[in-house]
Amino acid sequence: MFSPLNDTALDQLFRTARTYNAFSGEIDDATLHRLYDLLKFGPTAANACPARFVFVKSAEAKAKLAPALDAGNRDKTLAAPVTVIVGYDMAFYDKLPVLFPHTDARSWFAGKPEAALETVALRNGSLQGAYLILAARSLGLDTGPMSGFDNAKVDEAFFAGTAIRSNFLVNLGKGDTSSIFPRSPRLGFDEACLIA
């Protein structure tokens, strides 16, 4: 009834894919467009698509990002071909008349308390960040996602005057296999799952 992808694809997406610490290669703008043209189709609540993406590629943009990075993440991030700032727009609901046109979905969110909006934006913006990671892998790119940075500094440097907030960062490129350690363990099925 169901048609799984082949083992090569399952490996590339999940089983042998790794978080790399060093990257080589160049990523042209056409590849970044292909990446967005895949990830954009991933589902979000009310199709709100709250994520926003800055592809940090130029020396100038890397220099703006550098002071916000934790020391342990700085050198590897500055050396990566591209670093994506995955953010989310707290005013995401202003796009709903276009994104969810068959009803007034904007009114479900506009005027809600900031904490409730943040939960929706963080949940769905993080889903889209994961779509970015797996879309990159599906295009043959390796990824290095990380949370080790100062969100307020990134927001000030890249999102001042907007309602966009940084969520996490993802380095992109061709992963250097000498930059990784053996994979850390995962929870067993019975530790993380229940069939009820």
Add this chain to the structure above:
Amino acid sequence: MFSPLNDTALDQLFRTARTYNAFSGEIDDATLHRLYDLLKFGPTAANACPARFVFVKSAEAKAKLAPALDAGNRDKTLAAPVTVIVGYDMAFYDKLPVLFPHTDARSWFAGKPEAALETVALRNGSLQGAYLILAARSLGLDTGPMSGFDNAKVDEAFFAGTAIRSNFLVNLGKGDTSSIFPRSPRLGFDEACLIA
């Protein structure tokens, strides 16, 4: 340099995949194990793996879930072969001595204010929810993720006495193509992205 998956795979994961409202088929427990054995490899901060998954399959479990569902989501969810409750464990850091054994990562989180822990758990638990959606698609399953339910009621019915909180739900099965409308629009590259 990079090897993309073929068009069939990119379609199955992103381009022609849809959020379905009606499902058929049966999903055996072995398939749920295969699903977890893919999604578990997706990256999370400090490999913390905060997501927890309840696969609601039995009539008894569906009856426990029913009162928490919004009216518009109730019938389709009760009729789906499996509904996954994607949750996250607020005490996720207690697993870090196993999951991130090379340093004392537990001390990075234990005792932090609840709001900060919630951000980490929601961010990374949502990433894992997206890995579940794409792992399901990679196994040929269709998905129906949704936020339209009462989180507090689900937590009371399924997670009482634990530190686990519900995040969102995902119906699984063989999608009925007559249950969907034309796909809603997505933001253009320049509305959602910036190359800097």
